[in-house]
Amino acid sequence: MAKEKNKKLKKGLIIFISVVMVIAIVITGVNVLSVQNLLKKGAAYNKVEIENQLVPEKDENGNWYFTTDSDFKVMHLTDIHIGGGFLSKTVDEKALNAVAAMVTKEKPDLVIATGDITFPVPYRAGTFNNHSGIKAFANLMESLGVYWDVTFGNHDAEAYSYFDREAVAEFYENEDYKYCLFQAGPEDVDGYGNHTIEVKNSKGIITQAIILIDSQAYIEDNIIESIKGTYDNIHPNQVEWYESEIKRMNAENEKINKDATPVKSLAFFHIPLVEMDDAWTEFKNNGYNDTDNFKYTEGIIGELGRQVCCGYGEDDMFEKMQELDSTKAMFNGHDHVNNTTFEYKGITFSYGYSIDYFAYSGIDKLGSQRGCTMITCKPDTSFTIDKYNYYSDRYDLEGFSREEVTMQFEDITNQVIPE
Numbered sequence: 001m002a003k004e005k006n007k008k009l010k011k012g013l014i015i016f017i018s019v020v021m022v023i024a025i026v027i028t029g030v031n032v033l034s035v036q037n038l039l040k041k042g043a044a045y046n047k048v049e050i051e052n053q054l055v056p057e058k059d060e061n062g063n064w065y066f067t068t069d070s071d072f073k074v075m076h077l078t079d080i081h082i083g084g085g086f087l088s089k090t091v092d093e094k095a096l097n098a099v100a101a102m103v104t105k106e107k108p109d110l111v112i113a114t115g116d117i118t119f120p121v122p123y124r125a126g127t128f129n130n131h132s133g134i135k136a137f138a139n140l141m142e143s144l145g146v147y148w149d150v151t152f153g154n155h156d157a158e159a160y161s162y163f164d165r166e167a168v169a170e171f172y173e174n175e176d177y178k179y180c181l182f183q184a185g186p187e188d189v190d191g192y193g194n195h196t197i198e199v200k201n202s203k204g205i206i207t208q209a210i211i212l213i214d215s216q217a218y219i220e221d222n223i224i225e226s227i228k229g230t231y232d233n234i235h236p237n238q239v240e241w242y243e244s245e246i247k248r249m250n251a252e253n254e255k256i257n258k259d260a261t262p263v264k265s266l267a268f269f270h271i272p273l274v275e276m277d278d279a280w281t282e283f284k285n286n287g288y289n290d291t292d293n294f295k296y297t298e299g300i301i302g303e304l305g306r307q308v309c310c311g312y313g314e315d316d317m318f319e320k321m322q323e324l325d326s327t328k329a330m331f332n333g334h335d336h337v338n339n340t341t342f343e344y345k346g347i348t349f350s351y352g353y354s355i356d357y358f359a360y361s362g363i364d365k366l367g368s369q370r371g372c373t374m375i376t377c378k379p380d381t382s383f384t385i386d387k388y389n390y391y392s393d394r395y396d397l398e399g400f401s402r403e404e405v406t407m408q409f410e411d412i413t414n415q416v417i418p419e
Contacts, residue, residue, distance in 0.1 A: 035084060035132045038092055042139035045100045046399075048146055050107045056147060056181060056197070061248075064181045065198035065206075066109065069379055072199045072208065075108035076268070076373040078333025078352035079116045079153070081359045083125030084133030091357035091364050092133070094403060096140050098355055098390055101400040102372045103144050110181075110197070111146055112212070113137070114333045114352060115153025115270030119359050120161055130161040134168060138177055149181045151193050153270040153334065154217040155359075158226055165192050165217075190235040191216060196245050199377055204256050206249050208377040209265035211327070213238060216271070219312060231271050233311030239320050246326045264381040267321070267330040272351070275318045276332075277308035279344035295343040298387065299351065300409060302337035302369065309335050321347060329375075329383065336360055337369040341385060350385060367391045367405030 054072070056064045066072060077099060082092045103111060118133030119125060125133075134156070141148040150172060157165040169192040172182035185194035191214025199208040216232035218225040246263065253260035280301055283294045290296055301307045321327040322345065329348035336354040343349070353371035357364040371389040378384070388394055391405060 035127075035129075038082075038084065038089065038096075038132065038136045039139055041093055042096055042136040043143045045096075045140060045143045046104075048104050048107055048144050050109075050146070054109050054147075059198075062183070063196055063198060064183075065200050067200050067202060068109075069201050071379070072377040073106070073108045073110075074210065074266075074375040074377065075103065075106055075111045076114065076331045076350075076352045076375060077102075077111060077355060078114040078270070079336050079354040079356045079359070080113060080133075080137055081116055081119040081155070081354075081356040082133030082136055083119050083121070083127070083358055084129060084131075084136065085120065085122075085125035085127030087124060087126035088119075088358055092136065094357045094364065095355050096136065097400060098357075098370065098402075099137075099140060100144060101395050101397055101402075102388070102390065103141075103146055104400070105395055105397060106372070106374055108146060108374070110210070111141065111148040112210070112268050112331075113148070113150045114268050114331060115151050115215075116155045116333065116359075117150060117153070119155050120158070121155075121359075122160070124358070128160055128162050130157055130168065131163050131171065134171060138172075138180065142177055142179055145179060147179050147181055149197065149212060151212050151269050152191070152214045152217070154226075154231065157217075159221055159223045160226075169193065185214075186241060189237050189241045190214070191238060194238055194241055196249075198249065201379060205260070206253055206263050207379055207381050208383065209245075209249055209263050209326070211242065211245065211265050211267045213242070213267060213269040213317075215269040215332070216311075229309065231309060231311045233271075233274070233313045233315040234269070234317045236316070239316050242317070243320055243324060246324045250326075262324060262326045264383075265327045266375065266377075266383065267327050269330070269332055271334050272308055272310045272332045272349075273318050273330070274310045274314060275344060276349050277310045279342065279349060280308055280340075283342070293345050297341040297343065297348075297385075299340035300338065300368075301335075301340055302409065303335045307335075308338070318347070329385070331373065331375070336363065339369060339371075339387065341387070348385070353387060353389070364403075365405055366408045368407045368409040370405075 120130045169184040183195040197210040219230045249263040336356045338351040341350040374386045376384045
């Protein structure tokens with residue numbers, strides 16, 4: 001009797017294992033096919049025709065720079081959130097299409113995506129592979145033929161992802177991507193992707209510096225901290241690196257013009273600084289009216305609960321920006337339905353429109369938060385910021401289709417979500 005029971009148990013176990021293996025094989029096969037199609041989709045867009053397209057060069061320090069005596073246009077995108085698995089196929093294609101349409105229309109000199117390019121959460125996307133979403137985005141940008149760069153977000157290399165942050169950095173530095181300007185940055189500075197891109201005039205003066213910073217991910221690199229969302233801050237040696245870069249560029253300008261003022265710069269990263277939360281709290285507590293410190297420009301804070309998901313610690317980045325009098329605006333993402341722009345203590349803070357069709361439940365059916373930011377750097381070192389919603393008539397382009405969505409905010413300039 002016992003032998004008969006053991007036989008039945010073994011037989012049942014064999015059947016169970018066989019079924020699991022078949023399911024795993026089927027899912028793997030479907031995933032492989034889905035990824036192949038996604039990569040083909042990304043590579044299938046037409047090259048953007050840009051008249052007299054600027055081509056960057058590298059200086060003796062290994063930094064990229066563009067030379068122009070005219071306007072220099074930067075497109076800020078954020079939180080693309082490409083799942084890269086068989087469960088996210090439809091929304092991934094929508095994300096690629098949205099990026100392609102806006103880049104095609106705006107014809108920027110440079111595109112900067114501030115993190116969370118990918119979102120390989122297995123129970124949502126059907127994969128742990130963060131490589132596939134990143135590669136789909138890279139294929140897209142290379143097919144569009146526009147220079148591009150990225151900063152790291154918290155989802156680009158989770159603790160459970162196939163590839164860690166170092167491997168992702170190596171991927172972006174791949175020489176096959178001739179339009180990608182990503183650099184991993186100094187090895188003795190924390191994070192990956194701390195680097196600068198300079199805009200110079202024909203005299204060699206840096207008229208605008210673009211500073212990309214890894215705003216880190218979680219206080220501890222593990223699944224628990226990822227689930228809890230205990231976000232990290234920019235580290236002290238990154239602030240020191242930032243200061244050294246500003247001083248280096250100041251010295252370079254002074255070699256050409258001894259009366260040169262501090263170089264003007266724009267900073268790009270993923271997770272907002274603590275001061276963004278401080279600023280919005282001051283504005284909100286004043287009845288959504290300006291204060292001596294705070295000057296509202298446009299946009300909303302639409303996140304519920306913790307409205308600004310900044311790091312849980314403190315850093316000296318904002319104080320260093322004030323001290324050096326170089327960085328006049330910073331651009332970040334992370335909070336997908338926040339897109340406000342305001343000035344706080346003399347520096348502009350700007351949330352980017354997100355692309356996300358996937359990470360927030362039901363967000364593919366909503367549209368007020370989706371779009372891009374265009375930053376125009378002027379030859380006189382000034383700049384302008386213009387934000388465009390993806391569903392505006394501006395992106396009613398031949399060859400591109402857009403899905404029907406609900407514009408969940410009655411007026412994109414509302415400070416609070418309407419009832």
